Amino acid sequence: MQSQSLRVDEVLRDLDELRRRDPDVHGGRLFGLVYPSGRDDIEELIHAVYERYLFSNALNPLRFAAQAGMEREVIAMAGDLVHRRATENHGGAMTSGGTESILMSMLVNRERARAKGIDRPQILAPWSAHPAYAKAAHYFDMDFVPIPLDGAYRADVAKAQELMTDRTCVVVASAYSYPHGIMDPVEELAALAQEHGAACHVDACIGGFVLPFMEMLGRDVPPWDFRVEGVTEISMDVHKYGYVPKGASLILHRDDDWLWYQTFFYDQWGSGLYATPAIAGARAAAPIIAAWAVMKHLGVEGYMEIVSELLVTVAHVREGIAAISGIDVVGEPIGPLLALRSDTIDLYAVADVMDEKGWHLNRNTEPYGLHLMLSPAHRHVVDELLDDLTFAVSHHGNSQGKPARYA
Numbered sequence: 001m002q003s004q005s006l007r008v009d010e011v012l013r014d015l016d017e018l019r020r021r022d023p024d025v026h027g028g029r030l031f032g033l034v035y036p037s038g039r040d041d042i043e044e045l046i047h048a049v050y051e052r053y054l055f056s057n058a059l060n061p062l063r064f065a066a067q068a069g070m071e072r073e074v075i076a077m078a079g080d081l082v083h084r085r086a087t088e089n090h091g092g093a094m095t096s097g098g099t100e101s102i103l104m105s106m107l108v109n110r111e112r113a114r115a116k117g118i119d120r121p122q123i124l125a126p127w128s129a130h131p132a133y134a135k136a137a138h139y140f141d142m143d144f145v146p147i148p149l150d151g152a153y154r155a156d157v158a159k160a161q162e163l164m165t166d167r168t169c170v171v172v173a174s175a176y177s178y179p180h181g182i183m184d185p186v187e188e189l190a191a192l193a194q195e196h197g198a199a200c201h202v203d204a205c206i207g208g209f210v211l212p213f214m215e216m217l218g219r220d221v222p223p224w225d226f227r228v229e230g231v232t233e234i235s236m237d238v239h240k241y242g243y244v245p246k247g248a249s250l251i252l253h254r255d256d257d258w259l260w261y262q263t264f265f266y267d268q269w270g271s272g273l274y275a276t277p278a279i280a281g282a283r284a285a286a287p288i289i290a291a292w293a294v295m296k297h298l299g300v301e302g303y304m305e306i307v308s309e310l311l312v313t314v315a316h317v318r319e320g321i322a323a324i325s326g327i328d329v330v331g332e333p334i335g336p337l338l339a340l341r342s343d344t345i346d347l348y349a350v351a352d353v354m355d356e357k358g359w360h361l362n363r364n365t366e367p368y369g370l371h372l373m374l375s376p377a378h379r380h381v382v383d384e385l386l387d388d389l390t391f392a393v394s395h396h397g398n399s400q401g402k403p404a405r406y407a
């Protein structure tokens, strides 16, 4: 740290200079890292919440009872969306993000397996599942067993069946997957899990605030939530398609009691009982209250309106892609996440041209291609995106060899 103090305006000047080097989170040129709603009312509300809750702490629900009540309400509202049976305890927790929700869920499954005498339990998850499952296995001394995908980029149920062992404590299904935006066969995987006495975790980190509204809009959505017998846990992120800033996700359990397996209690020190339902101790309250506020503001009808418009954007992009010869959408993605592939065009070379034009498209390794996670705010840039993609396809050179990097 430098020895002298800097004035506030000096710090802000330096900050703005640094900030200019990063992508504009409102520019519509980023995909996946941020989920801009493109709505001023939502953003104004979030700013107002942050102003009020900037310094608050969500660690102690007894000290901040009103805050804790709002957190429980978010859990209950999300539970309604995924058809969780309403109970007094809500059987869920808010966490800092999808990864933490998944970690907590895998910890629950490990603890339940250990209680049954399984020393090193296995997580059976689609090859396309988010790395958080492998991370959980790494952190919690479990084994991560990937389920190969079928030709449609869905978890292959027959192969999953062959991989089940006495140590399988949980079967994972994505609704929908990050790499391809494709739904796994949740009903079949949940049935398989149930048959073997294992849990079934549905990862709806990206789909959780999209699929319920697609269904309400009359779209064909295969069963994936707690209405499917055998689904025991669902992770869903408010900080993605719920449109609140980072730091807000949910892990919901079908059975209230399972929450206790993820709750840590300790009182062998000098300051009394310490109990937390997830990894963090002190927690930012602002993202939790922003989740409460945005969900209250939008309500079901507000989210339906956003998803309805988002689907128009997705259809527009898909039409544009269909018109570019040589590029295909991978499989049958259900919603706003498209993976692109090609037999004839080097899509990493296309990505290089798109990079030069200021688009931040992600690269996929399997199949080799591009990854396009559409948010509501992309509706303002669709034509420009398609024009630049068309240009890049016909004007690219050799790939500069930039690797696919998720994080």
Ligand SMILES: Cc1ncc(COP(=O)(O)O)c(C=O)c1O
Binding pocket: 096, 097, 098, 099, 100, 130, 132, 174, 176, 177, 178, 203, 204, 205, 206, 237, 249
């Ligand atoms: C399907 C899926 N699950 C889990 C996660 C992890 O979420 P987070 O990055 O909030 O930890 C992501 C992130 O993109 C995801 O797409």
